[in-house]
Amino acid sequence: MHTPDWKQLLADALTLPGRLSAAYSMFHNYSISNRLWAIAQLEARGLPISPIASYNGWKKFGRQVKKGEKALSLLMPRMYRKKDASGALTDPEDIRIGFMVRNHWFSLDQTEGEAYEPDLLIPEWSRVAALDALGLREEVFSDMNGNKMGYSVPCEGVIAVNPLNPLPWKTRFHEIAHCLLHTEAAMLSDDQVLDDSLIEVEAESVAYLCCASLGLPGLAESRGYIQHWMQGTESKRLTGKNIQRIFGAADKILSAGKPAQPESGICGQAMQAADLP
Ligand SMILES: [Zn+2]
Structure with a gap:
């Protein structure tokens, strides 16, 4: 599996303003590098920048991935323990975090079903x-x-x-x-x-x-x-x-600076940038 060209992603972010704030408002649960990579993949396929979710994530919204749509890739953290040449754990307590490419995500435009109104507000940052x-x-x-x-x-x-x-x-x-x-x-x-x-x-x-x-x-x-x-x-x-x-x-x-995720999963409070000028 290929990994993204981070240099190019950063260069694009620095020359194409607007995309990052769009990415932040739509993909704010993802890391900046994943946001930029998702945008690059959507653009390469001629798809608009729109919210992304996993296959099961979209199912919860009553939407299905369209037939033939190819999943988007993101980097996901993966915990592992180091092993020696024989395959035995070197130190069971030594837990490390690595990253691997997973193809699990689809954008709104790759799905169909019940109407979905994306919440495009930039989350509060304090x-x-x-x-x-x-x-x-x-x-x-x-x-x-x-x-x-x-x-x-x-x-x-x-x-x-x-x-x-x-x-x-x-x-x-x-x-x-x-x-x-x-x-x-x-x-x-x-x-x-x-x-x-x-x-x-x-x-x-x-x-x-x-x-x-x-x-x-x-x-x-x-x-x-x-x-x-x-x-x-x-x-x-x-x-x-x-x-x-x-x-x-x-x-x-x-x-x-982001508020803690509400436990109920329902955002009761109006989102506002309280601490911004
Ligand atoms: Zn300085």
């Missing part, structure tokens, strides 16, 4: 809940340098955003990303090109994915920064490891 879950703190911006848009102290888990910043959310996600990915850094002030441009590419790519998912402004500016900093990196390109880190951090931030 800054307070996210910072709390990530163990971070946002302090009052204290810096005489008015050109500085924000800063982070990754080793202490502290971020701050300049109140005059026209794109506070983009900066907030950027600083949170530094705290998740660059804990070895003492302090990162975002008013200049830093020595390590790769750090900036990573943080800004996370900010881009979060803003694009939540429908927040600043995407064009974000792309500009990413391209600018990319020119400053040695290799001028991201490795698979960088991309994994970017997807991982963005997933972590987005899921940290």
